[in-house]
Amino acid sequence: MNGFFAKMGQVITDSGTDNFVAGVHRLINDYVPVDVTEATNWIIDKTNKNVATIQRLGTWGAAANQFSFDHESRQSCEDRPESSILSRIVNSEDSQLIHLKPRTVSHDTRENSSGIVYQCILLSHQDNRRHVISLSRAAQPRDFSLQELSVLKQLSDAILPAVGYHARRRIREPKRDGLIAAATGAAENHAMQLQRNFDERLNEMGVVLSSREYQVCLAHLLGNTLPAIARQLSVQESTAATYFKRAGIKLNLSGRHGFAKWMLGTAS
Numbered sequence: 001m002n003g004f005f006a007k008m009g010q011v012i013t014d015s016g017t018d019n020f021v022a023g024v025h026r027l028i029n030d031y032v033p034v035d036v037t038e039a040t041n042w043i044i045d046k047t048n049k050n051v052a053t054i055q056r057l058g059t060w061g062a063a064a065n066q067f068s069f070d071h072e073s074r075q076s077c078e079d080r081p082e083s084s085i086l087s088r089i090v091n092s093e094d095s096q097l098i099h100l101k102p103r104t105v106s107h108d109t110r111e112n113s114s115g116i117v118y119q120c121i122l123l124s125h126q127d128n129r130r131h132v133i134s135l136s137r138a139a140q141p142r143d144f145s146l147q148e149l150s151v152l153k154q155l156s157d158a159i160l161p162a163v164g165y166h167a168r169r170r171i172r173e174p175k176r177d178g179l180i181a182a183a184t185g186a187a188e189n190h191a192m193q194l195q196r197n198f199d200e201r202l203n204e205m206g207v208v209l210s211s212r213e214y215q216v217c218l219a220h221l222l223g224n225t226l227p228a229i230a231r232q233l234s235v236q237e238s239t240a241a242t243y244f245k246r247a248g249i250k251l252n253l254s255g256r257h258g259f260a261k262w263m264l265g266t267a268s
Contacts, residue, residue, distance in 0.1 A: 004030070004158075006223020011162050013193045016169030021058030024133065024159060031155060032148045034135045036061035041167035042130040044090055051090060057167055061136075089123060089130050095160065096123045097153045102143060118143045122152060124160035131163040194221055205251070213247040216240055220259060 004027070011023040025037035039057040044050075085098060098121040118140075122133040135152070137144070144152070198218055202209065209217065212233065219229045230240040253259060 005220065008158055008162075009194055009221045009223055011159070012165070012197060012221075015162060015166040018058065020162075020166045021060045024162070025060040027159065028135065028152070028155060031151050032135075032144070033137075033140065034061065035138045035140065036134075036136040038134040038136075039163050039166070040132045040134070041163070042089060042132060044128045044130060046128050049090060051086065055167060055170070057163065057170065085121070089121075089132065092123055092125050092130065094125055095156065097121070097149060097156065098123060099144060099149060116141070120144050120149065120152065122156040122160055124156070124164065126164060129164070129167075131160050131167065133160065133163060194218075207250055209247050209250060210243075212243045213250070216243040217247050217259065220244065 007023065007027045007030070011020065011027060014020045014023050021037060021039050024039065025034070028034055028037060036059065038059040041055040041057055043052045043055070045052040085100065088096075088098060100119040100121065102116050102118050104115050104117075118137040120135050122135070124131045133156070135144075195218060198221060215233060216229055219232065224232070226237050226240055226244075230237045233240060248259070251259070
């Protein structure tokens with residue numbers, strides 16, 4: 001799982017940029033193959049129990065425009081509001097994985113002559129917002145297995161908070177011209193950006209780490225393994241692990257998953 005945290009760090013760094021969903025797509029594909037990944041932020045009208053607006057956060061993958069989830073879900077809600085997937089999203093009160101029934105698109109594709117699309121939805125709940133990742137298989141002639149769904153549910157615990165973080169940054173920061181964003185992204189050092197994000201989170205929470213605790217935590221965020229961190233600091237692995245545990249006590253969390261969620265401001 002060491003590669004997961006390196007890619008998760010990159011996903012956090014790319015929050016608010018056009019690279020975000022591409023990173024999420026690649027991260028998920030390391031464990032469960034999918035053809036299309038779509039991220040959306042749903043604003044719920046809690047009084048009327050319906051969707052006020054859907055903020056499209058990005059789509060990545062083959063034939064991405066052919067299998068968009070939110071357009072179809074709005075139509076199904078209008079036809080059958082009691083049983084629609086949209087109704088389940090609106091009324092959700094916790095994180096969920098929703099496995100959709102296979103559906104047939106109105107036209108065939110070269111990759112999938114049957115025209116069947118297999119989908120599942122990763123969903124998190126936050127007050128009047130629903131952060132949604134829709135995953136589609138259009139080119140692969142098989143549905144998601146129970147094992148794959150279990151893996152996706154585990155991945156969603158770390159990835160879905162990042163969707164909310166990305167949505168907040170998209171709202172707060174106006175979208176830049178594509179060429180300017182690309183040039184800026186290429187010029188900005190990933191490690192430096194991640195360190196700035198880390199410093200911001202520490203300041204927000206009023207947490208002070210020792211020099212060694214800070215170095216170990218930052219190295220973890222950058223995807224380094226414990227042996228690699230120990231070598232960098234010229235200490236024993238057990239010593240590096242102790243620094244990380246001490247930091248976890250100060251931050252009131254444990255483990256790498258908890259640390260990644262803390263970085264996103266979602267740890268309880």
